[in-house]
Amino acid sequence: MQVEKFYYDNRTVKNFAYATLLWGAVGMLVGLWASLQLVFPSLNITQYGSFGRLRPLHTNAVIFAFVGNGIFMGVYYSLQRLCKARMFSDTLSKIHFWGWQLIIVAAAVTLPLGLTQGAEYAELIWPIDIAITIIWVVFGWNMFGTIIKRREKHLYVAIWFYIATFVTVAVLHLVRSGELPYSWLKSYSFYAGVQDALVQWWYGHNAVAFFLTTPYLGLMYYFMPKAANRPVYSYKLSIIHFWALIFLYIWAGPHHLLYTALPNWAQSLGVVFSFMLIFPSWGGMINGLLTLRGAWDRVRDDVVLKFMVVAVTAYGMATFEGPMLSLKSVSAVAHYTDWIVAHVHVGALGWNGMLTFGVLYWLIPRIFGTTLYSKKLAANHFWLGTLGIVFYAVPLYWAGFTQSSMWKQFTDSGQLKYSFLETVTYLKPFYAMRSFGGALYLVGVFIMVYNMVKTVKSGKLIADEPAEAPALEKETADMHKGEHWHRWIERKPVQMLILSLVVILIGGVIEIVPTFMIKSNVPTISSVKPYTPLELQGRDIYVKEGCYTCHSQMIRPFRSETERYGEYSKAGEFVYDRPFQWGSKRMGPDLAREGSGNLKKTDGWHFRHLREPSSMSEGSIMPAYAFMIEEEIDTASTGAKIRAMQSLGVPYEKGFDKIANAALMEQAATITNNLKSDSIRISPNKEVIAVIAYLQRLGVDISKPQNQ
Amino acid sequence: MFKFIKQYVETMTGVAIYPIISLLIFFIFFVVLLVYVKKMDKKRVNILSNIPLDQTEEQ
Secondary structure, three states: OOEEEEEHHHOHHHHHHHHHHHHOOOOOHHHHHHHHHHOOOOEOOOEEEOOOHHHHHHHHHHHHHHHHHHHHHHHHHHHHHHHHHOOHHHHHHHHHHHHHHHHHHHHHHHHHOOOOOOOOOOOOHHHHHHHHHHHHHHHHHHHHHHHHOOOOOOOOHHHHHHHHHHHHHHHHHHOOEEEEEEEOOEEEEEEHHHHHEEEEEEEEHHHHHHHHHHHHHHHHHHHHHHOOOOOOHHHHHHHHHHHHHHHHOOOOOHHHHHOOOOOHHHHHHHHHHHOHHHHHHHHHHHHHHHHHOOOOOHHOHHHHHHHHHHHHHHHHHHHHHHHHHHOOOHHHHHHHHHHHHHHHHHHHHHHHHHHHHHHHHHHHHHHOOOOOOOOHHHHHHHHHEEEEEEHHHHHHHHHHHHHHHHHEEOOOOOOOOOOHHHHHHHHHHHHHHHHHHHHHHHHHHHHHHHHHHHHHHHHHOEEEEEEEEOOOOOOOOOOOOOHHHHHHHHOHHHHHHHHHHHHHHHHHHHHHHHHOOOHHHOOOOOOOOOHHHHHHHHHHHHHOHHHHHHHOOOOOOHHHHHHHHHHOHHHHHHHHOOOOOOEOOOOOOOOOOOOOHOOOOOOHHHHHHHHHHHOOOOOOOOOOOHHHHHHHOOOOHHHHHHHHHHOOOOOOOHHHHHHHHHHHHHHHHHHHHHHOOOOOOOOEEHHHHHHHHHHHHHHHHOOOOOOO | OOHHHHHOOOOOOOOHHHHHHHHHHHHHHHHHHHHHHHHHOOHHHHHHHOHHOOOOOOO
């Protein structure tokens, strides 16, 4: 058969590798800064640098910039070699690379400006969502083009993982980004309350699954055999791993919402499927580790293998912990605490970080036709990284248990033993130790960057790497007669895509559709009314400032929570919440009943607390929001917001958008009068007034008498 | 968004059937998968697992 000559494109791989290094360092630096803000609240410098805006910047940078570029680096390198073909189109590769970097820059600008949708890991505003969709299609087009013109008949299992990643991320992104724009930058979610929560964690959990896990498993199945120079332990196991994993993952989302107002059947579904996930996950881990059978002696000397072994081990630990955390009794302890933060960082720093570093150390010298500048520095990086993970995770696990037990303790006379603030100030030393661990890890990354710069300088990029392979046989009609049906799928990328799509859609549909369709899932509460225009503006400021990163609005049905916060939350309370703001972490207390019952405070208290939190709660780690006293409410948007809400089905009266601002000013005047009697003088058009109005509304409706 | 079909399914009862259906679907899917993998041809598995290593231009 005729042998064809062609060239692998290493330039795009190099670009993505550089971007991985750059954004990794930036994203982790922001993370370190944010962690220090919890110890020293004075590090919340200006509104643009406050924790609520930086935390989304950190998560987005690490997930979509660091890991995102890491995925593309690995896919562009391995896909070409697995298909024995150059990438389909150099132009598409360029558009993909630069488009993705532009999206990252746009995120890095908009998030500190407070332009956010207020949904974790889906914070980016709608114009950026559209850009992501376009660039994702470009990536898919380039990938499928390459697969179709390949010179290798079989699709290696790594490519299956890439295909599943492509199709699932597309579905997740499209569904989660369902939003109605009311201006050029802002929008409201299509979904409200419980539905929004379900969509969010279906998305959020599967962002972990299909952005942080499946593409990296593809990389593991390619780069680990390469680095160890032996085939994967069991190819059959990898097939089971693949199908079982993508099938199960998609159902697991509701485990983020245990004991919340989510319907019970959906919670049970999430628990069962999350628990089953341990089997394919551990199958994958064992498959990765056993690939090194007979080569363990090399792990001692080969830094690439060291990184990979720690990565796969961390994957195993995180995927053991995940199913355990999704058991209701464990979730009752762990949810809203630092335990979850420790858990995700074992995954992020251990699995994603260490695997990325291993691939970088393996790949950069190869595409530059040289050897690594310093093995010693790489070994130092390895130890700093590993110790960094330990120093990061251990204090946070400890903090998590401590926090949870302090929340739940009662005195002999039946009172809560600790105020919320006591539990926060007690944890400060743990947060400081965590920052130390993070700093160690980051120093390792800087050492790697230095090592890479030196390595690159000692070599020259092999931009077009020559290769040759026989052309693929033309397929004839009777060629595949009598073969097994699954081979038809394995050979064809499009069939693979469709089947992956079907598999993940089954889970998504069964999980989400009933909640949308069946009224009985969200019992209505007649006393729950839409927000007033001022409260709506206040709520949007609450979202903009990322208050949800530290405050939940979801009281679970435990005595320790109902004693502290009031009656537990009901699904019907959230029907006008777009986006829902249940939160996932309590750095500060729950706010669901902030405006009612025992928790109600005066307008003056809120004003002083927002201006300088520690003046009202000594030792508070909340950032000061003094700028809200200067910033004015964006009243020009009120009409458009009301109209958008009306078209989403919120029962404001017809024509209300025209008089909304008058109602807004009227309510604002009442609050300014209250403040005046508390000797605080302020004009009624300031942001702080709207936020106070919103906080004073929380939990009020449900305490009113119901009229059926 | 789903108004046009909403009226037909609003009356659906027995939502508890959903988790059971899902488990069944997965169980059947998994058994078929196991049978398939069990029956795979050994030689072909060997070829497949060697794809990443089958490269002359490196190492």
